[in-house]
Amino acid sequence: MRCGNECSPELSLLAEPLRRRRENRELSAEEWALLRCSRCRGWLRPHVLWFDEFYDEEHFRFESSIRAAAETDLLVIVGTSGSTTLPNHVASIVHERGGTILDINIEENAFTPLARSSQNGAVIRQPAARALPELLRCSG
Template sequence: VDGLHLRAGNSLARTMQIHGNTDYMRPLAGDRTPIPIPAAVPRLGREDPISDEVWALLVDAKGGPTRPHVLWFDECYDEALYRSDSAVAAATSCDLLVVVGTSGAAALPFHMAAAAWKKGAAIIDINGADNPFADHARDRAKDGRGLWLQGSASRWVPALCERLLAR
């Protein structure tokens, strides 16, 4: 939800933000199309108060209230907002699934990994802690098509990219 994939240069077309993006908001009613949060809205810390001036910027084109463009825990995945069906389809048709830094606590990512595993895709999991994705990767490692790289993304992603691009 942090928009890092887009800031790193990925396009919206190639990025499935299945839990939303905190750089966007959307109207509470009517059209649910995400709206970029205005540049004039400062990044605030968790405990920082929101001024009346900032609240005035956090409205839709008709002046109506908005909410962050994120999937709350009590909400359902939705193709139109989160490209959830597209994400599952991509996982179902991939040859290699690379999972980086997620716990596996949310249903859709876990379902995606299970779909890729069932299809026979190779699985690489990069994570500091053991998790369900690591289980899939270790299972694939039995036939040389899986790997759990324990550690940080900053440690393993550059090395993995270099290795994959060299092939």
């Protein structure tokens, strides 16, 4: 979560009582209060990119990601559909440089063709919880 008023760049987890919440009922006054910024009392918001927003360096490390992609030899993409621009841009840069792309996902996605056509690339059709530990075991 982050402050919707942008009073600070700090990120925080959703308050524990809200994370543990399972009942489908309206929020209590105390629960609503947990959705307020502790500094300015503005509303907190999820730290995600909404449709009317754009990637920037401050929140999403846009330029840093592009620079890192230009030096990446191996890109492991885990469990994402590839429906936003920055991850696709990063994958394209690694692919164009001749890097290896590994696509770990239970289904076909925007990165699958890049992984299949990248040098030494691979597609693993397994849940991340199974594929990643196995990958670590094999790399050690």
